Amino acid sequence: MGNSFRIGEVAERSGVSIDTVRYYERRNLLPAAPRTPGGYRIFNSETIDRVLFIKQAQDLGFSLDEISNLLSTNGSSECRRVRDLLDAKLTELDARLKSMHEFHDKLTRYLAECEEELKRYPDSAECPVVIEIAHAERA
Amino acid sequence: MGNSFRIGEVAERSGVSIDTVRYYERRNLLPAAPRTPGGYRIFNSETIDRVLFIKQAQDLGFSLDEISNLLSTNGSSECRRVRDLLDAKLTELDARLKSMHEFHDKLTRYLAECEEELKRYPDSAECPVVIEIAHAERA
């Protein structure tokens, strides 16, 4: 069927390993999948989307515990709790974005210094950037 | 002296543990510190700045190996190699910033939905956001 997948296909389509899918189920990041009479898990396409969501959040610095709190499959999750979690996450994310931008600028300045040096001395071994990072870094 | 620190003070001022400082030295993220006759490490304020740099980069998703590549205390690091590393990091950072902004927007939309629901039904248990995340997530 177009909306029924075995674990291998879920794994492939969401870019994780089979073990990871089972691991997520154990961690309650995915609801316990229904089974065939023989014991095979049966998934639908929503599982794939959900794994993708988990991966994205994780890439952005959230732990599986945090994600699990947000998605909590166990027990009804009142709207108020979710609201508070989201609020906290957003504050955190704002801070991360800010320092990320600053770090980006810092690296950009370093890159410019490198280019400068290489323009002047194409085979320079003494990189001014390394010296700078190594010896004083309070930008 | 104003520019001479023992490991405990370095740790405290840069917000990591003593063990972490020693660990960074072992990993060559910090140059091997000179010692007192009795074997105590002696640091200067640049070490503190460097630990702060490492922590910042790490928070933003860089591994210690990557940071170590950039700072490589072992062997002369030619400017060209540093330039290439920086260039690659910046590309990576751009991508991360982009998906971070998208995720931020997504969470903001979820938060708005929560507020909406709570305005309507102040004690709502059925959070529309959880249902949405759990059941279809391809934004």
Added chain:
DNA sequence: TTACACCCTAGACCTAACTCCAGGGTCAAG
């Protein structure tokens, strides 16, 4: 010259998030 906070090393241990393995069962195609 003792008190006591601080430092040393080697090596074991910890947590998160997987990843692998053995030993065995399932299922669809031919």
Added chain:
DNA sequence: CTTGACCCTGGAGTTAGGTCTAGGGTGTAA
């Protein structure tokens, strides 16, 4: 009704990045 790809479980192993412990030495102020 067999075969080959795929799936099952329980539990051990792995990696990154620390953290802790035992057993012992250092430095300095009173």
